[in-house]
Amino acid sequence: MTTIRYETDIVAWANQQAWLVRNKKFDLLDLEHIAEEIEDVGKSEQRELANRMAVLLQHLLKWQYQPARQGTSWRLTIKHQREKVKRRLKNTPSLKQCLQDEDWWADAWNDALDETEKETGIAIEKMPENCPWTIEQILADDWFPTIFKG
Numbered sequence: 001m002t003t004i005r006y007e008t009d010i011v012a013w014a015n016q017q018a019w020l021v022r023n024k025k026f027d028l029l030d031l032e033h034i035a036e037e038i039e040d041v042g043k044s045e046q047r048e049l050a051n052r053m054a055v056l057l058q059h060l061l062k063w064q065y066q067p068a069r070q071g072t073s074w075r076l077t078i079k080h081q082r083e084k085v086k087r088r089l090k091n092t093p094s095l096k097q098c099l100q101d102e103d104w105w106a107d108a109w110n111d112a113l114d115e116t117e118k119e120t121g122i123a124i125e126k127m128p129e130n131c132p133w134t135i136e137q138i139l140a141d142d143w144f145p146t147i148f149k150g
Contacts (some may be wrong), residue, residue: 001028002150003016003028004016006030006033008119013030013033015035016031017030017033017034018020022143045092045095046095046098046104048088049085049088049089049095049098050098050104050107050108051111052081052084052085052088052106053080053081053085053112053138054108054109054111054112054115055077055081055112055115056081056082056085056112056138057108057109057112057131058111058112058115058116058119059074059077059078059081060078060133060138060144061112061116061127061143061145062074062116062119063078063144063145064145064146064147065116065120065122065126065127066120066122066146067147078144079141082138082139082141086139086140100136105130105131106130108131109130109131113127133145
């Protein structure tokens with residue numbers, strides 16, 4: 001059997017590693033790269049949760065700062081992202097630890113601020129430096145931020 005190198009073709013490598021596991025050829029496994037790929041699965045899940053949270057926060061910010069533009073589209077996006085975040089947390093309970101991580105929140109919040117500024121033209125400096133809402137509020141089906149008066 002020709003060994004496929006991880007660096008050469010990751011898809012072919014992954015298929016070969018799966019075949020080796022299924023056929024109990026453990027001595028031929030590329031354990032270091034397998035370990036890296038397993039860790040990357042967890043990081044990918046964290047990134048997906050952060051991306052969904054950033055989109056949700058962005059739309060909550062737009063809801064708060066642009067009340068005249070509130071509409072069905074934003075409401076549906078907020079609802080959809082809430083559902084996706086909740087489902088991800090339910091299906092992967094260990095992701096709940098992200099919600100306790102200040103750096104994770106800072107990244108999600110900063111992404112939301114950047115996108116909100118790009119889409120609305122509202123300067124980041126006019127928005128809160130840190131997320132002002134609790135996770136319970138953010139994920140509550142019937143909660144929307146109060147209108148900003150400034």
